[in-house]
Each structure stands twice: as structure tokens, then as C-alpha cells.
Amino acid sequence: MRGRDPQVARAPRRRGRPLAADADRYELYQRSVQSPEFDIALMTRIYRTHNGRPPLRLREDFCGAAALACAWAASRPDRSAFGIDLDPEPLAWGALHNLRALPAAAQRRVQLVQGDVRTVRTPRADLVAAHNFSFFIFRERDQLREYFRAARRQLAEGGLLMLDVLGGSDTQTEDREEVRRIGGGVRYVWEQKRHDPINNRAVFAIHFSFKDGSLLRDAFTYDWRMWSIPELRELLAEAGFAFSEVYWEDADGDTGEGSGVFRRRNQAPAEGCWMAVIAAGTLPPGRGAARRTGTKTAKSGKAAGRSPRVRSDLFDHLFGGNSR
Numbered sequence: 001m002r003g004r005d006p007q008v009a010r011a012p013r014r015r016g017r018p019l020a021a022d023a024d025r026y027e028l029y030q031r032s033v034q035s036p037e038f039d040i041a042l043m044t045r046i047y048r049t050h051n052g053r054p055p056l057r058l059r060e061d062f063c064g065a066a067a068l069a070c071a072w073a074a075s076r077p078d079r080s081a082f083g084i085d086l087d088p089e090p091l092a093w094g095a096l097h098n099l100r101a102l103p104a105a106a107q108r109r110v111q112l113v114q115g116d117v118r119t120v121r122t123p124r125a126d127l128v129a130a131h132n133f134s135f136f137i138f139r140e141r142d143q144l145r146e147y148f149r150a151a152r153r154q155l156a157e158g159g160l161l162m163l164d165v166l167g168g169s170d171t172q173t174e175d176r177e178e179v180r181r182i183g184g185g186v187r188y189v190w191e192q193k194r195h196d197p198i199n200n201r202a203v204f205a206i207h208f209s210f211k212d213g214s215l216l217r218d219a220f221t222y223d224w225r226m227w228s229i230p231e232l233r234e235l236l237a238e239a240g241f242a243f244s245e246v247y248w249e250d251a252d253g254d255t256g257e258g259s260g261v262f263r264r265r266n267q268a269p270a271e272g273c274w275m276a277v278i279a280a281g282t283l284p285p286g287r288g289a290a291r292r293t294g295t296k297t298a299k300s301g302k303a304a305g306r307s308p309r310v311r312s313d314l315f316d317h318l319f320g321g322n323s324r
């Protein structure tokens, strides 16, 4: 989460303190783009498919304010979580707002660690999650492979690394803005500032606008390499993962927008903007407990028969709290 110096722009011809000046960018971020309960349900389903039991220990890499780690510990009394982030600012915010909001027993099951995800060691986990495209920060193959290797070493037997991935032709443009209301008279603005086709580097920013007309500009900015799914799967294999599989979000039949339902796929239709989840495992498929006991794997959908479609509010869908 970059954005150390968000700028407040005052509304034209308004007096008094602009609403943007008192806004809490972390609170707005969580309201706009995070949905930990959804992520927990999806990761649990995938892990259970492979191992025949629910995952208990989570390591949330690039955790920021650790919304996922905290929700994880609260989701079951036998669950614990580690959250790792380089930046002390979101960690402190998360400790104050997310961790402290949990019952005391759940608080004790969460540990937040400031450090680099490639070097911080934690007890081996059932799941390592790197969400909201955080690993796109690594722009060289060697860096990303090193991260994947480190993540693999943090996994227990049968453990899974869970990555979300964003792509599609609409993410390869410039000067594009998507705006969405997030309640309380606030609008979330996703700006795609730059895309470089030579190195696939892209710059994005999140701004928030308020009902008095003021703007919190560059609340968060991102300078990412837009990795493709095949590149990621090749690097995961090079990093020693035994398999990786792709969960693709189904389209809603009526609206063409994301339905929030993810299915394992081997092919998918071209879409202007898509989001997928990659699960990478340490044991070859068939060696996990679930396969040994005959538990069904996720069914493949009918991707090949689905019509290509255009999503009208692409980024609403992708970064919206509800659809994920």
C-alpha cells in the first residue's frame, strides 16, 4: 500500500475544513476493496478439496492492515493467523482497528510481523495468501521466483499458496477512471494512469471524493508488473510447487458482470477485464488427504461454451467489496 503523501484538494468556492482532510484512507480502502469473509470461504473450499479438512493456520503476506488475518482468527476458535508487511503504518492501523476489535481470545491467535515476505519466517501454515495483487510489486522474474520459493517454505504438508490475479485488455490502457459510491457520500475512484506494453508495467491510483467536493488524491498508488497467468504458473513450478490451478470467476448470465462464483478452469474466454485466483500446492494432486479419501475435486465449468462478454463496470466488479 503506497501513498505516503495523499493530497487533499479543496472543493472550489467552499469554506471550512474539507471532508477529505479528516478522512481515514485505510478505513475507506477496506470498505472499497476488501471482503475477507468471501476470501476465507473460497480458500477454505479449495483447501478442503485437496486435503479433506479445513485449513487452520493462515499466513497473510503483504497484509497491510491485516483485515484478512484478523477475520481468519475470528472465523473459528481453532484458527490462527500471521500477517506480514514491510510498512509499519498499515500494520499499526490494523492493530488498532482490526485486531483490537476482535474478542480477546481471537486477538491472541493473530501475530503481526513487520518485515519482508521473502525473509520473515513463521510456523508452517496451511495457507499463504497474497491478495489484492500485492506480488505484482515484484517486477523481475528472479524477484518473484524468490518470493514464491519463500512462500513454499512457509507451507505445511498439503499447504496452498493463494494468489489473486488481474488482467484483460481493459487493464492495458491509460487515463481511465472508474468511479463507485461506497456509502456516506464517498466515491471510490480507481485510476489507471499508465500502461507500458514493452515491460507490462502499469501505474494505478485510488482516490476518494467527498460530498463537499473535496478529493483525497493518490490515497494509494501502485506501480506493478502485470503478470500473466502462464508466466505465474511457470514461475510457481520453477519455485518448486508441485501443481497450480486456476479458479476463474463465472459471469452473471444477465448482467455479464462477475458473479462471485469461482470455478476451476483450464480455459477461459477473452474478457476486457478479468480476475482469477491461482492455488499452488506443495503436494502433487492426488497425494493430498482428500484425494486419498475420495473427496471430490472442484468441477470444471463450461468455459468453452460461454459467450465472450464486455463488463460495463469493470473495476466496480473487480475492486468492489461485494463481488469478491
Ligand SMILES: C[S@@+](CC[C@H](N)C(=O)[O-])C[C@H]1O[C@@H](n2cnc3c(N)ncnc32)[C@H](O)[C@@H]1O
Binding pocket: 001, 002, 034, 061, 062, 063, 064, 065, 084, 085, 086, 087, 090, 115, 116, 117, 118, 130, 131, 132, 133, 134, 137
Ligand atoms: C496492495 S497492499 C495489499 C494489502 C492487503 N493484502 C489487501 O488485500 O488489500 C500491498 C502491501 O504490500 C506491502 N509490501 C510491499 N512489498 C512488500 C514486501 N517485500 N514484504 C512485505 N510487505 C510488502 C506494502 O507495504 C503494502 O501494505
